[in-house]
Amino acid sequence: xxxxxxxxxxxxxxxxxxxxxxxxxxxxxxxxxxxxxxxxxxxxxxxxxxxxxxxxxxxxxxxxxxxxxxxxxxxxxxxxxxxxxxxxxxxxxxxxxxxxxxxxxxxxxxxxxxxxxxxxxxxxxxxxxxxxxxxxxxxxxxxxxxxxxxxxxxxxxxxxxxxxxxxxxxxxxxxxxxxxxxxxxxxxxxxxxxxxxxxxxxxxxxxxxxxxxxxxxxxxxxxxxxxxxxxxxxxxxxxxxxxxxxxxxxxxxxxxxxxxxxxxxxxxxxxxxxxxxxxxxxxxxxxxxxxxx
Ligand code: NDP
Numbered sequence: 001x002x003x004x005x006x007x008x009x010x011x012x013x014x015x016x017x018x019x020x021x022x023x024x025x026x027x028x029x030x031x032x033x034x035x036x037x038x039x040x041x042x043x044x045x046x047x048x049x050x051x052x053x054x055x056x057x058x059x060x061x062x063x064x065x066x067x068x069x070x071x072x073x074x075x076x077x078x079x080x081x082x083x084x085x086x087x088x089x090x091x092x093x094x095x096x097x098x099x100x101x102x103x104x105x106x107x108x109x110x111x112x113x114x115x116x117x118x119x120x121x122x123x124x125x126x127x128x129x130x131x132x133x134x135x136x137x138x139x140x141x142x143x144x145x146x147x148x149x150x151x152x153x154x155x156x157x158x159x160x161x162x163x164x165x166x167x168x169x170x171x172x173x174x175x176x177x178x179x180x181x182x183x184x185x186x187x188x189x190x191x192x193x194x195x196x197x198x199x200x201x202x203x204x205x206x207x208x209x210x211x212x213x214x215x216x217x218x219x220x221x222x223x224x225x226x227x228x229x230x231x232x233x234x235x236x237x238x239x240x241x242x243x244x245x246x247x248x249x250x251x252x253x254x255x256x257x258x259x260x261x262x263x264x265x266x267x268x269x270x271x272x273x274x275x276x277x278x279x280x281x282x283x284x285x286x287x288x289x290x291x292x293x
Contacts, residue, residue, distance in 0.1 A: 001261040003150050003229070005142070009271035012145075013058055016278055020059040023286065031285035032061035033091040033117065033277075034083045038076060038102065039069035043235075044095045051093065054274045060281060061088060073102045077110050084112040091117035091281035096167070114287075117280035120166065128171060131178050133289050135280050140172035142272025143208060143229055148182055150261055151206065151227050155184040160201050162217070162249075163210035164191045168231055172208055197221060209249045217250040219258050228255060228262040231269050 023029050033055050037048045048064060055062035065079055076094070083089045092115045098104050108116075113123040119135035127134030136144075147154060159176050163169035169189060177187040190200050201207055201221040207228045209217050214234035222228060232249030248265030256262055263269055283289050 001150070003146050003227075003261050003263045003268060005146060005263055005268040005270065005272045008146060008149060009142075009275035012275040013054065013278065016058045016275075016282060019282060023282075024059075027286075029285050030059070030061050030088075031091070031281050032063070032086075032089045033093065033281045034063045034065070034079075034086075034089045035093050035095065036065050036067070036076065036079055037095045038067045038071050039099050041097070044097075048095050051274055051277060054278055055281075058278055060278070063089065069099045071099075071102075073106065076102060076107055080107065080110045084110075084115060089115065090285040091115055091277075093118050093277065114289075115284055117277060117284055119171070119280070125166075125171070128174050131180070135284075135289065136175060136276075137167055137171045138273045138276040138280065139168050139210075139231060139269060140175045141276040141280075142269055143172055143231070144175055144182065145276065146229065146263065146269070146272060147206065147227070154182070154206070157185050157205040158188070158203055159185040159206040159208060160188045160190060160204035161208045161210070162190045162197060162201065163208075163212075163231070164189055165210065168210035172210070211249045213249055214247050215249070215251045217255065219251075219254045222255055222258055224258055225260045226258075228259050229269060230263050230265050233265060233270060 035048050035051055037044055052062045052064050080092060083092045092111050094107055108120045111121055113121045116124050116135050119137040124134040128136055161169050161173045173187045173189050176183050176185045188200055190197055194200060198221055202223050204226055207222060207226055210231035212232055214236050228250055230248035230250040234247050235244050236247050238245050246266050
């Protein structure tokens, strides 16, 4: 079975569009997302464009600031302070990676945790680890939503995550082992410290791959009937056409016949990431997550 992230994301956006109409009619609130891009990384430009377009589609206000690569950190922090104060802006997203002279952690710390719709502020990271309400990073939240719909209860299933980055590996592992009805999985995390991935990945009922290495995972890594979530997005040149195309970390053609379900690249996790960003921004606008403050 193919896990169709594109279709699920479209359904979520349609739902969200209706929720936004209600929110505007009942409370006069239009969710607003501020997007900040520093520098001219081509992939980041594509992501920011897609995020702004998705905002328009669901009826959000979106503000996009594109700053040159040499922008001083102070200027970036000024933008964030202004948006922290703005009643029209409910979510703030700083597209990563930032140029080297800007300290990523300083910038993330400056974002009001109630507007941190990427879920990267240490307060939200801490909330996720502690099992408290907060913003969950978008890619892990999107993965959980796909698993909920296509796999069902994860309780007791063995999930193996390959990758321990702060934006995918660590938060997805933290999300899936929480003692909550939609998680409660047994989670193993692999990284380059593993001499051989095969003995770990072959035990997985659900294998989540976030390595950033094109085609690193093949049939030998997966158990018959497993579910595979391929987070990787890698640009490679197709030798047949000479053109660039996107591929995952998993050798799809080889793995597909062996598994019970798998996400394609593109069209799997990618669209879900943006859909969850929109949901986080909607929740920031309603204030529902932070009612305890
Ligand atoms: P990082 O480069 O930050 O992390 C990669 C992780 O994979 C590291 O923890 C690294 O281990 C581990 N790893 C790499 N090679 C191996 C190996 N041979 N064996 C075991 N572990 C390995 O990447 P990200 O987490 O940011 O992203 C991963 C991929 O997901 C990328 O292709 C990225 O483009 C994509 N992505 C897709 C998103 C989407 O929306 N679909 C969103 C975010 C990312 P170590 O820590 O030891 O170095």
